[in-house]
Amino acid sequence: MKSYRDLDIYNLAYGLAIQVHKMTMSLPAYEMYEQGSQIRRSSKSIKDNIVEGYGRRRYKQDFIRFLVYAHSSCDETSSQLALIDEIHFESKGLTELISEYEILGRKISKFIDYVDKHWNEN
Template identity: 60%
Template structure:
């Protein structure tokens, strides 16, 4: 691994953040700065915490802390998507929820891998 960009979880988190950004712009105008802003920030936080954790990877506990933050941001993003799905009819939301569910599992598995195999 030469870069955080080599991590599948980063690649997926980045791609999904782009999707969330674009889909959030389909919300009603009054929601662009409320629900839209919140879902955009939480989706971007997933990838950003992976990057920050990777930058601290020589310190196993720091790496784990930021991977945990990333997973927590993913749960927040899922909660936001669930709310949007209940309130508005935007076709792409259901698929995004499925993608984030899978990514959550991948991040969780990576956390377990780091806990067991990472050398500080």
């Protein structure tokens, strides 16, 4: 692995952040700076924490800490999506996106376990 760009979790988080950003542009104007802003920040935080953790990969505990932050932001994004879906899409429009964030959360969790058990601190 030569870069954080080689991480599946980064690429998935990046792509999902783009989808979330585009979805929020269709929210009512009064939500653009409330719910829309919050979910844009949480979704982008996932990829950013993966990048920052990778930058500190030399120190296993720092790497894990930022991956945990990424996982927490993923949970926050899932929660925000569920609320937006219920309020604005009548629980029909964001099911696939919510599922993709659940998959991302599981992948991040597995990667945290991998780093904890197998990461070389050199």
